Amino acid sequence: SQQGEEDPQALSIQEGENATMNCSYKTSINNLQWYRQNSGRGLVHLILIRSNEREKHSGRLRVTLDTSKKSSSLLITASRAADTASYFCATAGGGDDKIIFGKGTRLHILP
Amino acid sequence: NAGVMQNPRHLVRRRGQEARLRCSPMKGHSHVYWYRQLPEEGLKFMVYLQKENIIDESGMPKERFSAEFPKEGPSILRIQQVVRGDSAAYFCASSPPTGGPNRGEQYFGPGTRLTVT
DSSP: OOOOEEEOSEEEEETTSOEEEEEEOSSOOSEEEEEEEOTTSOEEEEEEEETTOSEEEETTEEEEEETTTTEEEEEEOSOOGGGOEEEEEEEEOTTSOOEEEOOOEEEEEEO | OOOOEEEOSEEEEOTTOOEEEEEEOOTTOOEEEEEEEOTTSOEEEEEEEETTEEEEOTTSOSSSEEEEOOSSSOEEEEEOSOOGGGOEEEEEEEEOSOOGGGTTOOEEOOOEEEEEO
16 A cells, blocks of 8 residues: 555644654655645645655745655644644555545644 | 535435435546545545546445446435445545646545434
8 A cells, every 4th residue: 555644643833833744655656745634624735746856845835755765744834823734645656646645644733 | 717516515314315425526627536534534535537437446335335427517426325434524536637747636625524313
């Protein structure tokens, strides 16, 4: 299975601090994606990083990918209360378009 | 360009009834995916469809569940004779017909929350 697995399962930090979440997977991939899900809502696509990329930025988000270690990290800088959500990594690979989700990291930003 | 649309947003069914969940992909998207999410868990892939074809149904339960994506109209996920364990959020996603490095980038609908009483 190429399922991503996020770490930690849950994270609470003070507003303004940086939040780092990690994702590990098992097989080769075409790309890795991060999604956010607010409680009871749908998923929002945050960022896609291709297998030949090592780092990507989008606003306060920074994603790294290490294919040799089969791992990725999502860094959210200067966290805000609105960042409170669950964050999922998803991998796409092989010959199909199916993506496989991990179980997510629940991030809680404390005021 | 409207996003992926799902309806209904909430659906309550009694055990034994049928549930029909609808998904309209984004304009120009010909690939549709269905996922199920249980409370406190990630999304589990169910089925991947293109127009009039089921491409991958490896995540679909063998019985009671079926999906279609007709030439015209939305994709339908159908659950027959629902049981309490079917209670979950069901998400639909769509993607354009592209391959290559952006393969797999999907756009999600708001989900349908099914409650079986």
